[in-house]
Amino acid sequence: MNLATIKRPSWRRLASLTIASCGALASGDAQLPERFTNLQVLPPGIASDSLLSVMGGFTRALGVPCRHCHVARNGGRPAADEFAADGVEAKRVARAMLRMVDAINREHLPATGRLPVNMAQVTCATCHRGIRRPVALEDELWAAYVRSGLDSTVALYRALRTQHYGTGAYDFSELPLPTLADRLATQPVGQADALVLMRLNLEYHPDSWFTYQQLGQLQASMGDTAAAIVSVERGLALNPQRPFLRELLTRLLKR
Ligand code: HEC
Numbered sequence: 001m002n003l004a005t006i007k008r009p010s011w012r013r014l015a016s017l018t019i020a021s022c023g024a025l026a027s028g029d030a031q032l033p034e035r036f037t038n039l040q041v042l043p044p045g046i047a048s049d050s051l052l053s054v055m056g057g058f059t060r061a062l063g064v065p066c067r068h069c070h071v072a073r074n075g076g077r078p079a080a081d082e083f084a085a086d087g088v089e090a091k092r093v094a095r096a097m098l099r100m101v102d103a104i105n106r107e108h109l110p111a112t113g114r115l116p117v118n119m120a121q122v123t124c125a126t127c128h129r130g131i132r133r134p135v136a137l138e139d140e141l142w143a144a145y146v147r148s149g150l151d152s153t154v155a156l157y158r159a160l161r162t163q164h165y166g167t168g169a170y171d172f173s174e175l176p177l178p179t180l181a182d183r184l185a186t187q188p189v190g191q192a193d194a195l196v197l198m199r200l201n202l203e204y205h206p207d208s209w210f211t212y213q214q215l216g217q218l219q220a221s222m223g224d225t226a227a228a229i230v231s232v233e234r235g236l237a238l239n240p241q242r243p244f245l246r247e248l249l250t251r252l253l254k255r
């Protein structure tokens with residue numbers, strides 16, 4: 001690999017795909033036009049198979065079909081003469097995203113001063129992880145909470161987990177629910193709901209000392225010292241090395 005190839009914008013990599021995998025998904029199905037007439041960001045002379053691999057990468061990175069960004073008058077697959085049209089808002093956004101990713105890879109990352117060969121590249125999938133709007137789980141749940149309350153939030157968490165667990169689309173570790181619970185608990189009216197979210201987290205992460213620690217602090221701030229002590233003791237049993245839990249317990253026992 002020489003510097004010239006590295007410096008050239010690598011459109012294939014934008015979409016994070018291997019050339020081997022690209023044909024399989026996209027090319028068999030879509031009827032492409034003979035010539036591309038409305039490329040404003042991608043190189044106008046781009047080869048058909050390269051364009052297709054970029055587009056196939058988009059569909060996988062965002063988890064959407066071609067028609068999410070392309071006009072499809074018959075409601076199914078866009079026809080060959082429809083791809084050039086700009087009627088869909090998502091196509092406009094995708095162009096802005098292409099420019100952003102290109103700027104990151106060509107300007108901002110090299111500006112770190114690291115050697116190009118060692119440098120990772122940002123792709124659509126870096127952020128999108130297979131979903132249309134790459135939003136952190138706690139933010140997605142927060143929006144549901146504000147919109148429709150606790151029950152919907154819990155239902156959404158379970159549904160997203162069923163649908164996406166293991167795909168990397170969302171973080172289903174022990175962290176997002178306590179983060180959201182913290183946010184809720186800043187309002188006195190949110191504290192009881194925050195408790196429910198902590199319990200939900202323990203259902204999926206029964207060995208999370210961190211959740212017990214946060215739960216203990218929440219219970220303490222709600223005035224339930226007895227419950228707080230139980231939680232903190234559980235946390236300590238799971239992580240005896242944690243001085244903060246020990247201090248917390250000492251403080252609670254003095255109450
Ligand atoms: C996330 C949005 C998005 C998805 C999904 C998408 N495209 Fe595109 N497509 C674009 C954008 C943006 C352009 C224009 C790029 C430019 O201006 O350089 C484009 C351009 C094209 C063009 C060139 C049209 C022309 O004549 O200028 C073709 C052909 C095309 N896409 C095919 C496909 C196919 C086939 C799929 C599904 C496998 C697909 N696209 C999925 C965003 C998308």
Ligand code: HEC
Pocket residue numbers: 014058062090091093094097098101122123124125126127128132133134
């Ligand atoms: C740095 C993170 C990041 C990268 C990289 C990124 N996106 Fe996005 N993208 C976002 C965010 C955040 C949103 C949501 C904006 C909103 O709706 O609030 C978004 C939204 C979109 C949307 C609108 C989705 C919809 O229908 O609501 C499209 C289309 C899109 N991105 C395409 C792409 C494509 C194509 C690439 C790769 C060329 C890409 N994005 C790379 C962060 C990113």
